Amino acid sequence: MSAVVISGTGLYQPPHTITNAELVQAFNAYVDLQNAQNAAQIEAGEREPLAHSSVEFIEKASGIKQRYVMDKSGVLDPHRMYPRFTPRADDELSLMAEIAVDACHKAMAAAGKKPEDIDAVICGASNMQRAYPAVAVEIQQALGINGYAFDMNVACSTATFAMEQAVNALRAGSAKCVLVVNPEITSAHQEWRDRDCHFIFGDVATASVVELAETATSADQWEVLGTKLATQFSNNIRNNFGFMNRCEDTDPNARDKTFRQEGRKVFKEVVPIAAAHIESHLAALSVEPTAVRRYWLHQANQSMNQLVVKRLIGGEAGADVAPLILDEYANTSSAGVVIAFHKHHADMAKGDVGVLCSFGAGYSVGSVVIRKR
Ligand code: COA
Numbered sequence: 001m002s003a004v005v006i007s008g009t010g011l012y013q014p015p016h017t018i019t020n021a022e023l024v025q026a027f028n029a030y031v032d033l034q035n036a037q038n039a040a041q042i043e044a045g046e047r048e049p050l051a052h053s054s055v056e057f058i059e060k061a062s063g064i065k066q067r068y069v070m071d072k073s074g075v076l077d078p079h080r081m082y083p084r085f086t087p088r089a090d091d092e093l094s095l096m097a098e099i100a101v102d103a104c105h106k107a108m109a110a111a112g113k114k115p116e117d118i119d120a121v122i123c124g125a126s127n128m129q130r131a132y133p134a135v136a137v138e139i140q141q142a143l144g145i146n147g148y149a150f151d152m153n154v155a156c157s158t159a160t161f162a163m164e165q166a167v168n169a170l171r172a173g174s175a176k177c178v179l180v181v182n183p184e185i186t187s188a189h190q191e192w193r194d195r196d197c198h199f200i201f202g203d204v205a206t207a208s209v210v211e212l213a214e215t216a217t218s219a220d221q222w223e224v225l226g227t228k229l230a231t232q233f234s235n236n237i238r239n240n241f242g243f244m245n246r247c248e249d250t251d252p253n254a255r256d257k258t259f260r261q262e263g264r265k266v267f268k269e270v271v272p273i274a275a276a277h278i279e280s281h282l283a284a285l286s287v288e289p290t291a292v293r294r295y296w297l298h299q300a301n302q303s304m305n306q307l308v309v310k311r312l313i314g315g316e317a318g319a320d321v322a323p324l325i326l327d328e329y330a331n332t333s334s335a336g337v338v339i340a341f342h343k344h345h346a347d348m349a350k351g352d353v354g355v356l357c358s359f360g361a362g363y364s365v366g367s368v369v370i371r372k373r
Contacts, residue, residue, distance in 0.1 A: 003213035010106025016072035029078035063302025067202030067330035100183035107207035119147030120175035124158035156360025158334035164227035202330035206338035237361035275311035299326035299336030
């Protein structure tokens with residue numbers, strides 16, 4: 001089999017930061033407004049008052065300290081509680097494509113690739129800006145790339161699932177250099193008005209160049225030793241927004257049309273799935289979990305990641321073994337593993353093995369085992 005490498009990554013970081021203190025202040029103002037508006041019903045015992053959020057809870061429960069967003073003012077407006085974006089004409093680059101293109105330029109520069117060197121673009125994200133044409137094709141056009149492009153969505157696991165599609169295309173000969181891009185504008189499907197999850201997400205875009213080793217010229221190459229994907233249906237992370245909403249005559253602003261989850265259940269069920277998945281993947285490659293230099297895990301919850309690694313290596317996972325970026329970025333859905341890799345691999349030596357592993361809605365879990373060349 002031809003060797004395939006990841007030869008460059010790129011990161012787009014949105015212009016605005018929201019700290020937990022700012023987020024909680026806006027959320028609590030929203031709660032106070034709602035409770036004042038519903039005071040009579042609350043007084044009559046017909047409705048429960050909404051409860052305040054707290055910075056302490058957020059940091060303890062998740063490890064998240066801040067997040068980056070494309071628009072801050074709309075999210076922090078207690079009368080609105082979601083971002084405010086200006087509609088763009090059909091002949092303008094869409095917002096998702098814009099941030100994707102920025103990340104792609106950086107990944108291409110890191111890998112030393114020009115548009116003519118690339119012949120496939122896979123755009124993977126947990127939501128697409130529109131039904132069609134595919135955002136990937138818009139990105140392809142904006143970058144001046146020939147070949148083909150398509151969108152895909154496996155929620156938080158999309159990056160690793162897309163990397164496997166890239167590896168397969170390279171090995172099958174249908175592409176020679178693939179750009180995998182993950183533009184995540186999670187702020188638009190996040191439920192900023194729900195105390196259980198209002199702190200979870202952040203916006204970002206990542207891109208990765210995946211190519212045949214024989215064409216790679218980058219000084220920083222990571223050979224893909226294997227990829228492994230698995231899914232198992234669960235309703236514990238769900239969003240019912242979709243093209244049939246109109247026909248169902250349902251409220252487009254109803255709670256089920258944005259992100260919702262049973263966080264506790266997700267935590268309990270996904271940790272063992274992810275740990276067993278990585279263990280069996282490594283066993284198939286004859287790599288001991290303790291021989292892995294670094295785990296770049298999905299960035300949703302600090303304790304979840306610590307537990308996954310503890311199950312694998314039997315001890316505490318320090319930041320050196322399983323780096324965290326969620327304190328700064330929050331959960332950026334599919335992009336989290338790529339940010340972790342992007343920011344935390346420069347210190348690794350030739351021959352070091354690392355595992356990218358994402359997990360999330362579906363349930364889905366994907367792992368990519370790589371070795372520094
Ligand atoms: N501020 C203050 N208190 C809050 C709160 C908030 N924002 N949100 C919930 N609480 C309270 C709850 O009401 C509950 O109170 P109770 O014990 O009196 O009933 C308590 O805190 C614990 O709530 P719980 O929902 O069980 O919290 P948790 O410890 O499970 O943490 C998550 C919540 C979401 C951080 C955590 O479950 C998680 O990260 N799960 C995995 C999620 C994941 O990976 N999702 C993938 C998304 S793609």
